[in-house]
Amino acid sequence: MKCRPNQPSDYALETRGLCKEFLGFRAICDVNLRIRRGDIHALIGPNGAGKTTMFNLLTKFVTRSSGDILLNGADITHTPPASIAERGMVRSFQISAIFPEMTALDNVKIALQKRHGLSRRLFGGAKATRHLDDEAMALLAEVGLAACKDLIAKDLPHGQRRSIEFAATLAMDPHVLLLDEPTQGMGIEDVDLIARLIKKISAKRTIVIVEHNLKVIANISDRVTVLARGAILAEGSYDEVSKNAAVTSAYIGAAHA
The missing domain is CATH 3.40.50.300 (P-loop containing nucleotide triphosphate hydrolases)
Incomplete structure (x- = not known):
């Protein structure tokens, strides 16, 4: 309770x-x-x-x-x-705000770069952001997408693309979402997928x-x-x-x- x-x-x-x-x-x-x-x-x-x-x-x-x-x-x-x-306090918009040509993992790492104050230009090299991999993977696991980390966002179903957006939003470490x-x-x-996901992530927020x-x-x-x-x-x-x-x-x- x-x-x-x-x-x-x-x-x-x-x-x-x-x-x-x-x-x-x-x-x-x-x-x-x-x-x-x-x-x-x-x-x-x-x-x-x-x-x-x-x-x-x-x-x-x-x-x-x-x-x-x-x-x-x-x-x-x-x-x-x-x-x-x-x-x-972070807001997630009606229209998905992910990068469709990038992988699920890279989308979340972009968000983590912003939170940690790192230049997005660093994203040109995988080595430069490798230290963010574990944190990004944990966020993907939280929204049930760990197995999709290397898949291109545009190739995923709508619900999973929205799940990437959730993971990227959670990368900002919001207390109020x-x-x-x-x-x-x-x-x-x-709809059922996203409803379950919202219920799951509400445990900490x-x-x-x-x-x-x-x-x-x-x-x-x-x-x-x-x-x-x-x-x-x-x-x-x-x-x-x-x-x-x-x-x-x-x-x-x-x-x-």
Whole structure:
């Protein structure tokens, strides 16, 4: 059983009164979000609810209009975007960001070079980065791809390419991992693979996930926040929010808008 927090500092990520306006339109409105350390916390809601804007605010891709953001109890509201990863929060994007012509191992070593502050130009020679092999292999093993280390990324199935991206993201040693639509465009088999992988890597990390596949959310999430029109509509376990009449109404209303 996961330990539950008793004090605010036990939350990995928080927002307090977070708001974002675009030319007078309030895309995010007074959102107070608390992400328990070690949880898989899902952000769901109909299209246009503000999920991606929330991710952009958390990682400073857009600037908040008002409110505060805290990471591990420390105020990061004014922390530059480049420093967010150094503080332990990393975002994985919807579109895979791997190098398709490179091997799985080399993709992860590229990420490790960045984390260790090494020039990518060193990658021209295998000897120059051989000291990263063991660390890269451990990351590939964590996502179940140790046997694929020498295979070219573009030749692998979609789910395994996404697994390489996970390994490269984990190379940044995140404490908080933001996953933006990790199963988008996948078939059932790949969806199941990624869902199991997310559950596995969550053992050492806090994960915040935006995901449209509600079956995935039901199976892996510890807590769910439902957004609608930029505000929190409901929070709780998946079972709790799925039975909430306001949540059902918001999804149905969006489908018929």
